[in-house]
Amino acid sequence: MTKLSTFLALLALAFVSTAAFAQANPPPLPASSPAPPPDAADAQANPPPGTPPDASGPGAPGDTSQDQVLTGTVTGQGSWQDLIIAIPAFATNANMRTPADLNGTAALGRKIAQLIDDDLKDNGLFRPIGPASLPAPTYDEITSPRWGLWQSRGANMLVHGFVRAGGNNQLTVGCYLYDLQLKQELDREGWVVQPEDWRRAAHKCSDLVYSRLSGESPFFDSKIAYISETGPKGHRIKRLAIMDSDGANHRFITNGQATALTPRYSPDYKKIVYLSYLDGTPSVYIYDIGTGHQHLLLRSKNQTIAPRWSPDGKYILYSMAIGGNTDIYRIPASGGQSVRLTDNPGIDVGGSYSPDGSKIVFESDRSGAQQCYVMNADGSNQHRISFFGGRCATPEWSPRGDQIAFTHIVGNFRIAVMDPDGHKVRDLTNGWQDEGPTWSPNGRIIQFFRTQKNSGDDSLWQVDLTGRNLRHVPTPLGASDPAWGPVLP
């Protein structure tokens, strides 16, 4: 995907054509339209009130606003949540055939708008009105909106866009966000994509709208690796599978002959590391998505499980059992010498890096039952952080660095969050067995799997950090062990 950093006019587009995707800055906003400060009632928005949101805000490297832990209430319903956003069909300069849609670019334009509408609706974001309820704008209107028309629909914000078929079947998708009250453009961006990637361009537009209006980092253009399950409880077939964040473009990676478990996308999306019984003994494999080949992370007669990537993709953590004792090790992702990080007779397993790579949170039963511990990335200063009721398991550090999600075992299994010191614990769910949280790339949504009593059937679910919008994530078959990857470049 190539991002267009400037539009001069619709007919005189400046292409940034690079082999690899270049992170260009969005065009500067007009001087008369300052970024609105976050509402004081929006307790969930970092940075602290008074600081205008910008593209490099929460979660950006070097941003220390995360150190100021979430304060205030959990309701987090800032005024941006109530914005009514009109998302009519994307227009096209000429209705042309495209491999992306049998009915041509005009129909594709409707699908793009519908995808954006679905993205926002499914995640309980804003109050979107999709293309099915709205008139379709013409191509010229995209950069010259009919303000009154959309205002008469009751909308506060307007998303316009276009899709054009170009040479080599490539599509150019433009996305514009307008403030209807100010009658001004808030943001714009464009992308050149292969036809099979049209959904990515639409997700990027959703991300633009979401980020610009909420101040949060994007997350829609991302993928999820997970374990697809089928069969009865006594003979479960488990296959590694991947899908877009909205469940589209689903693909099976393994065929189920050997049980696959606990996958993790590499930060660059090129590989998946996972556990397989292919060899008999549980072993960690690295699967290369481009080549379709996989290889063992390391050769050992000992069981190796629980693989994890470092944020820079250079290292993989794994847990190895020797003579009944499981400890956490680190190995270069390209192979080589392992470094032992824990050396305790208890079961030390898992491990999740802080986003800056300096610390690791893991679970250990060294105190007698599963609890959560933090150590430096080199294994030093191992200290327990969970001192609340119940057990702490499967800890996962938020990509924003401000929270750790975990499985809170208090009779039942709940998805919970705490700050990195183990304080301010909040249970977000209350199922019979909710397990294995994974964070959306912007640290706002947690996906997990829910096991049904008796049948043992597993399914994927999501909940917002505030505990709102708990919803089932549809998958073709049963599902467990979700692992959400970063935002695609």
Add this chain to the structure above:
Amino acid sequence: MQRFVTAAAVAGSIVLAGCASKPPAALPPQPANVAQAVERSQAPQGPSQGIENAVVPGSNADFLAQMNGRNVIYFDTDKYDIDEIDAAALRSQAQWLARYPGARVRIEGNCDERGTREYNLALGERRANAAKNFLASLGVDANRITTISYGKERPVALGSNEEAWAKNRRDVTVVIE
């Protein structure tokens, strides 16, 4: 005593070969624990199970028949210690292994579903290793024993209740063929 049990087990395995799980009415009624041992031999443990016409001494079918259920030992929640019943079962296993010095075994450690996935993989390995250590302490060469953990992935009892969970917290010893 031993021969009678073996013969009945043989008859049972012939009959049950290639069928669903119902024994035919023509056979004399089998003691409950023999049926259990035969049933275990039907579990997916290898292509040769249930097809043999005679139990080969030193085979897994022979092991199952002679162990009479003692090829499986059980654990309390989150525990991996070998209690008295487990110890008695492992002593039987060790005696059988002494009789067939060429036989090798795999100990499969399992957990119930009321635990998180990766911790259970580690706990299953702990349980398997505990049994291996105990067998070694009884004189079985450790090189004859491999271990594997299935965590909570291979329940035999499918309910979500204490009774089912107790049956799933187990080590299963399998003769490798």
